[in-house]
Amino acid sequence: MNDAARRIALVEDDADLRASTAQLLRLADFQVREFADAPAALAVLDATWPGVVISDVRMPGLSGIDLFRALRARDEELPVILITGHGDVDMAVDALKAGVWDFLTKPFAAEALIAAAERAAHARALALENRRLQAQAQDGAAAAALIGTSPAIRRLRDMIPTLADADLDLLIEGETGTGKELLARLIHQGGKRRRHRFATVNCAGLGPALEDEILSLSGGASLVHASRGTLLLDDIDGASPRFHSLLVPVLEDRALAVPGKDAVPLDLRVIATAGSADGLPPALLHRLAGMRIAIPPLRARREDIPALFAHFAGEAAARARLPLPRLVPAVQDRLERHDWPGNAHELARFAQQWVLGLVTPELPPAPGETPLSLTERVDAFERAEIIAAVRAAQGRIATAIATLGLPRKTFYYKVNKLQIDLQALRQV
Structure with missing residues (x-):
């Protein structure tokens, strides 16, 4: 609280x-x-x-x-x-x-x-x-990139202008959903290469044929097409050892070697992302990491969760053309207690479910989350029952009270205690 x-x-x-x-x-x-x-x-x-x-x-x-x-x-x-x-x-x-x-x-x-x-x-x-x-x-206050007020996020935002103009190769580390690709795009958009391509290679799961095409002079995936722009090597830690070894001379020489011909120079700024760089070959790591940047997970910057949730909820409401619902205790409890292992991706899905009315007052705890106390579960159950009774009675309070079998005084006491908006229910 x-x-x-x-x-x-x-x-x-x-x-x-x-x-x-x-x-x-x-x-x-x-x-x-x-x-x-x-x-x-x-x-x-x-x-x-x-x-x-x-x-x-x-x-x-x-x-x-x-x-x-x-x-x-x-x-x-x-x-x-x-x-x-x-x-x-x-x-x-x-x-x-x-x-x-x-x-x-x-x-x-x-x-x-x-x-x-x-x-x-x-x-x-x-x-x-x-x-x-x-x-x-x-x-739209939450629409700014890298949303949050935590020291880590403020530091990253402050670094973007300097990194954008530095033309320094970067390695961005962080868990899935922490915003690694977003940060890479912001750095590209803020620098002198923004007029040219931001080319992305999704390194995880590349087959040998596509690996060869990326490092050749022909084909749609060739690095030649990214000349003068920024190359994002996304999930570089998921690439094969073969691709790792092929990348080392390309990054060292900034050129594509062609048998029997002169090497073709590459004018590229390289940004790589990884869950962790610990498994990368040292030769590749040293060439990628002109600077290493770590984006902490949401559980390490919990103060950023409300603003991110507001941003995702606002986007979901705009797409669905729906008003934002009230923030019920079960949703607030999830925001405060859950560790969000999927980070922003998981939070965005939860925000969309909330906007669409798919999050119920008796929301069960997520894996690894501290469950609600008995009092909180009882409150959630009573709130759901009262809301259901009022809706079933089409807003007729006397009918709902009779259905619930509560004294009128007790009904209104619980309505106020559990923050039930009777006026809104009458309009449904």
């Missing part, structure tokens, strides 16, 4: 109670900002407040209900938890139906307050992440 979502605005006119409640929340690792009344809170809190609001109901001047209504007008997704006396329960239930996140009755147990704050903070983090995804998809 984003640490910013653990900020709590505590509104309580009783100074002693406010101090003791703030201390309780701080001991649970929340950051607390205290307010003595609703007007003071309203002067500070707006749609940019990243956390949760906890307020007493009975206060002089503006009540907690008034505060909730004012905050809801500014940001209807801001979680507000109300603390009530026994006589305020009916009022609080009505407020819950109107969108209050939760309410506690005095005297409340410390564990109940902490649990409610934890749930609300998690919901706030999800809501803000949804907004960020929507904004990135709309303004």
Whole structure:
């Protein structure tokens, strides 16, 4: 969870109670900002407040209900938890139906307050992440190449202009899906060779006949056609030992040797990619690696995953002409916990599945991923059942409540706790 979502605005006119409640929340690792009344809170809190609001109901001047209504007008997704006396329960239930996140009755147990704050903070983090995804998809901020804010990705982006003009042979290493070919293309496009070909040789699985054609003077695969441009030797570590040995003199002399004739010079900038260069013959490695560049996998730069996911989701939504769906807890959990062994390729597929509605709230853990806790699985199940009941009832809430066999109060409590958008369901 984003640490910013653990900020709590505590509104309580009783100074002693406010101090003791703030201390309780701080001991649970929340950051607390205290307010003595609703007007003071309203002067500070707006749609940019990243956390949760906890307020007493009975206060002089503006009540907690008034505060909730004012905050809801500014940001209807801001979680507000109300603390009530026994006589305020009916009022609080009505407020819950109107969108209050939760309410506690005095005297409340410390564990109940902490649990409610934890749930609300998690919901706030999800809501803000949804907004960020929507904004990135709309303004194209995530469309820049080599997306991410990690030090490794920033360093690679900063290196591109220098590498583009250096005309230095490069060896780019990284797992499948880390963006090796993308980086190679960006370097080509940024340099003086950009007006000429970016020729790609997919080295893995080449047969002897194609190997010979690549290093000959004729045929569509001949390196002659890449003259003055950039040659990408993709997956060079997957090539045969024969091709490795044939490449060494070509890279050394920058020429194609033809029996009985003068060698034909090659004006090429060579960029090779590999999962790992450890298995390459030293003679080839030394000639390829004017500089070695490593692109770390997503699991080593987890801070880049949300922006990449937003980019892929935006692309998928545009292709399918669909709006971005809400980011449900199961999807957020997958983004945070999964190691993404397929890197960007796997993340892009997952983003497309999410956009197309193929990711369910009860999403099972991926291989190697920490499974959801029992509480999280129960929440996912209840959320799915409530959504299914409302959809089956075609948006008629009373019918859905009867189908589920829940008290009306419990239904609305769960709807708010599980972040179910009843208005959106009524429109489906």
